[in-house]
Amino acid sequence: MAGELSAAAVRTEAAPRSAKGNATAWFLIAPSCLALVVLFVVPIAYVLLLSLTDPRLSIAHYQRIFTVPVYTRVMVNTFVTSLIVTALCLVMGYPIAYVMARRPGWISTLLLTVVAMSFWTGFLVRTYAWLVILGSKGPVAAAYGALGHGQAPQLLFTTFASTLGMTHILLPYMVLALYAAMRKIDASHLKAAASLGARPIAAFREVFMPLSLPGVVNGSLLVFVSCLGFFVTPVLLGTPRDMMISQLINQQIEELLAFGFASAVAVVLLVATCAVLAIYNRFAGLDRLWG
């Protein structure tokens, strides 16, 4: 897809379009097209093929996904969880990014450092940190007891813990996407709004927020799609009820050697992700994703 896009870009820029120029353009993009085909198109085609042919030619795997309740449940759960995590990241990330973009100085630097540090810390480490924090001997439970509430409720191994963990891990993506969009907003726009009599709230609502929307859409898309493929965090922090699609794929492949069924599940996940991207493209335009 990206190959076609860049081909189109090259063609429009080579103003007097000549056969020779075209050939050169194709020659130049050939390596990246080849890489895309070898690294993406072929493997995906192979997965699709496996899902229909392993162990024999049939659509039985797809029927099974949509008829056995547990598999449908896992699909729905994956999408609902991803939506919730995206919403939480947006709600928490927007104010952080706003301060980072609008209040230059030490506070912005500090926030940027904190966000970047957690971005660079391995997600496994961050997941294990939650195991300690939320554990029955951890600081949260201790604070609960110290305040005289007695035994703390179970925090670990709940849907709450796994949602919290995933939100924590994906928040930096959201903040950075929002920050990138907000930094581009010219401060003079807001001054102009103020000079025309807008109060700060109105200026934010009428000027700043609409201009930051590309960041909102990009960040949400990034978080949502990453969340669809989440694996370790829900395994370690959540309950079996929170099973996500990638856990299902892993189980089918590693424990049952069911390559065919696992491929079918992967194809369904891929199609659903593409559907999300298509909707995004319809309303926001995929080319805006890259700035």
Add this chain to the structure above:
Amino acid sequence: MRRRTFLKGIAATAASAGPLIVTDRTIAQTRTIYVNTWGGSWTAAEEAAFFKPFTDQTGIRVKTVAPVSYAKLKAQVQSGNYEWDITAITQAELLRAEREGLVEPVDWTVVKKEKLFPNAVYANGLAYCALGTNLAYRKDKFPQGGPKTWADFWDVKKFPGNRSMLNNAVRTVQFALVADGVPVDKVFPLDVDRAFRKLDQIKPHIKVWWTQGNQSQQLLRDGEVDLIVMWNARASELQQQGHPVELVWNGATITTTMWGVAKGAPNRKLAWEFLQFAVQPKPQADFANKLYYGPTNPEAFKYIPAEVSRQLPTYPENQKVAIKPDTVAEADQTAKIQERFTQWLAS
């Protein structure tokens, strides 16, 4: 031993007979096999017990790839790209792999039958070690005496406390049957419906279904849970670190881990040479002394101190009270039970 003398002989001949044989030895020293293993303390124990002595003796180098992946066995054979030659694998998985044609037959030109012990060969693999999946608990939580059976594990009134079980369908179903009163030698054929009825009773009391060995240790060590299903050597490790942990052999499952050679693996001849070495009593004992998984070769107990022997899955007294396994039934039923178990856990 004999081999070492043989090599010394070669060296002596090489010194006198000139460069030709020296070249042969140089080639021998660069030969390498690749072994799929679990990593961590498991691989460290293997390194000391198997790999290093084998390399010292034969000049064949051993490299490891972790973690063990059953799926990769199939993927390797299907694609013809080999990352490793040998894998450790459970007996039931090996049987399924053998049925799918994923493992090499034993190379009897390399492996010497007279140097093997009874039942060493199964489904074209060699028996490696035995792993117990046991009930373990924190002694400090039960000063009046802890649970002794699976029925006790199920008894949340008599033995209150947080519980955790292994997220493995076939193991869990067996424990449920024993808890429901099935004698340990009658667990197979599995009455799956009965097992799930029994599992319904314990489900609300299971705080976490663990999936990784170090996760199970963390849960018990930090006191996150008081009773747990655990692999025996993992529990022994906690005891060695001084944690108040007790291990129950009643109704444990004892699964044999096998060595298998991937079908068509490039270094399969050397692989069988290594496996022939690895199932001998001394290396097996060295491994068991480091990591408390039981040797499959009965002769190995000669090299293991009595107090260690008692903690191993293949110690006769432990085997007597454990569930009597049926690998064929397990291999046949795993996929179906797993699907039902996944569904049951998710609902």
